[in-house]
Amino acid sequence: MKTVPLQSAKKSAVSCHNCSLSELCLPRGLNREELDLLESSINKTIKIKKKDYLFHRGDNQKAIFAIKAGAIKTSLSTPDGEEQILGFYLPGDLLGFDAFARDRHTCDAQALDDTLVCELSMDNFQELCGKLPIMRGQMMRQIGTEIEREQMLLLTLGQMxxxxxxxxxxxxxxxxxxxxxxxxxxxxxxxxxxxxxxxxxxxxxxxxxxxxxxxxxxxxxxxxxxxxxxxxxxxxxxxxxxxxxxxxxx
Amino acid sequence: MKTVPLQSAKKSAVSCHNCSLSELCLPRGLNREELDLLESSINKTIKIKKKDYLFHRGDNQKAIFAIKAGAIKTSLSTPDGEEQILGFYLPGDLLGFDAFARDRHTCDAQALDDTLVCELSMDNFQELCGKLPIMRGQMMRQIGTEIEREQMLLLTLGQMxxxxxxxxxxxxxxxxxxxxxxxxxxxxxxxxxxxxxxxxxxxxxxxxxxxxxxxxxxxxxxxxxxxxxxxxxxxxxxxxxxxxxxxxxx
DNA sequence: CGTTGGATTGATATCTGTCAAGCCCGGTGG
DNA sequence: CCACCGGGCTTGACAGATATCAATCCAACG
Structure with missing residues (x-):
């Protein structure tokens, strides 16, 4: 677990317009105006070192995250120290929807590598949802994706x-x-x-x-x-x- | 797959007030007035014969269901005819939240036995959510429960x-x-x-x-x-x- | 009662986990 | 630059777990 210097990423550096992941990430489907609104709502880009956690199970949900570089795994762990990895999140993926129903995360999220994520606070996200109907739909669709993904994994583990x-x-x-x-x-x-x-x-x-x-x-x-x-x-x-x-x- | 005569259950027969499951079902947490509102929104109680389906994967979501008697299993099936059962729903359980994100069900729901379910149409449900804030919270919590349930099953299948x-x-x-x-x-x-x-x-x-x-x-x-x-x-x-x-x- | 489908049990083959050894590569220090 | 780690990965041998096949068993139901 060592520190690798990551590209400096200050608040001012956030730019969805130029981001190569915009077609996969939250900006998908937004017009230029909406994109400006989104961009100004992104709180910051944060760095997570390999093996550090983005959030833990039970944490209050503070934000929605978008992976910019690196990789994150989500997992459940048992009292006796075993874990079950639930998913791998790669650049362009959105993370944090697991907490939507209870305002608390249902799993741990740990960096597999030094990772860069964009953070959209829940406050800003809620506000954005108010202004942009398209965002509300995206929220529900994300939860649906989460459920379908887990169902597919159940099929894989149970039958194959x-x-x-x-x-x-x-x-x-x-x-x-x-x-x-x-x-x-x-x-x-x-x-x-x-x-x-x-x-x-x-x-x-x-x-x-x-x-x-x-x-x-x-x-x-x-x-x-x-x-x-x-x-x-x-x-x-x-x-x-x-x-x-x-x-x-x- | 035979027909067993079920207790007649007409629209007029719906009564959440008297239902023994009210503490587990949608009425939980509602006061008398709210309960009246809910009760008048329940469209009907429907009978499903053993092995019949309540809904199929891909169906448009028409309603939220509450199990009154019997049992339902939800499952995914593969092109080559295998299936993975995702959950068992018993009296008092709510069903149908899997479709929330896309308006389409993500799995099949089949009766394990002759079953009685109360149906709350999506229209009525949405209206109710508008009037009763407590219902909105319950909706999100149900989705959260669904996700946690599947995560627990993943842990079970993957590690035990x-x-x-x-x-x-x-x-x-x-x-x-x-x-x-x-x-x-x-x-x-x-x-x-x-x-x-x-x-x-x-x-x-x-x-x-x-x-x-x-x-x-x-x-x-x-x-x-x-x-x-x-x-x-x-x-x-x-x-x-x-x-x-x-x-x-x- | 006989039939029928689900459930149990036994024998066996296969798959997967466990333990142990060795390999490979990248990092470190001489 | 090279030798020496050390961790992750692979491979082999083996044991144990689970699936499969087959034979009953049993309860429900006509």
Missing amino acids: RTEERLATFLSSLSERNKDRGFSQAEFNLPMARHDLANYLGMAVETLSRMFSRLQEEKIIAVQHRLVKIEDMGRLKQLAHHTCRPASDVL | RTEERLATFLSSLSERNKDRGFSQAEFNLPMARHDLANYLGMAVETLSRMFSRLQEEKIIAVQHRLVKIEDMGRLKQLAHHTCRPASDVL
Whole structure:
């Protein structure tokens, strides 16, 4: 857990107009005027060091967050120290909707890497929702996305064997990269094996073996965190259980 | 799938005042005046025969439902015919919040038994929310409950072994019975082994063996659908992974 | 009563977790 | 620049858990 110097990001530096993620993030669907309003409402961009927390379970909700760079995992932990990772959030993803119903976060959010997030305070968010009807709809849709994402994960954990789970995950990550304008066939995994194994409900060793097996089957080529999908057809076939094309978030 | 005559339930028969479930259902927290308003907004009480559907995934949301008698399961199904059961809803539970974010249901809802539900149309519900601030809060809290419930299930499927999963389920069901004023030590399971096994992500045979094992260990006594909890302490200990006392819905 | 579908039990195969060893790479200090 | 860590990752061997297949069993119901 060391400190890596991050690009300086002061309040004045916030600019949704220039942000390359604007098509994925809150600005989506807003016109220039609305965008100005949003931009002036963003409180600040904050830096989170690897392994630090953005929020904890039970914390009062102070803001909605948008990931600008890095990666965040959300998880539940049990009294006896075990955890279940619930999701991975990447640049362009919005975070914090889990607290919407109770004003308190239902899970922990920890940085997998040094991370930069934009913060929109709840006050400003509420005000914005008052002014911009489109924002209200986006709020509800985000909660819906959250629920659907969790339901898909339930299906994955409850019905699939380990190889299928990994195939489903890789297929989904590939879709997300495509949405972001990156390669859908070659990308880096944003998380360590340990975290991915936990998310997929299996032992690290099993995950490693499944990576190897997919590689033997010439479906992917993997080297540490770099994954190349060599046979998208067979990958998707393995992930056949998946209900719908892809959800917005892993 | 046969037809069993259900108690006749016409519009005029709706009465939240007399309903034994009022402490668990929408009326909770409402005063007499508000209750009158709610009661007059309930459109009707509808009967659903065993194995019939209350709604399907993708259906437009028409109403919020409250279970009066019987039981409903919600599930996701895959193109290749497999399903993952997401939850079981019992008398007093509210159903339909899954569609809140998109106006479309995210899962199927099927009756496990002949079932009676009260229907509150979305129009009436929205109007009621306008008049009664307390209802607005209840709506958001319901969505939150839904999310937390699914997160708990993810933890169960992802981290526990089969015996612990069953222990967690039984412990949770016991709590719910207590909330309803029924015995927390002895109750009937509302679902078949097949459905419970699916919900808990295991084979029917494994579930059956785990029932037998818990019985051998003198933690429970089980005879078909009747379960007696003989050693609540050890049951809860087995379910130790559980984060919080109990959620409102299984 | 006989039928039927759900539930249990047993035998076995398969999958997955666990333990242990080794590998690889990046970081550190000489 | 190189040798030496140390952590994450992979691999192998094995044990244990769970699924599968098959045979009853049992209760509900006609």
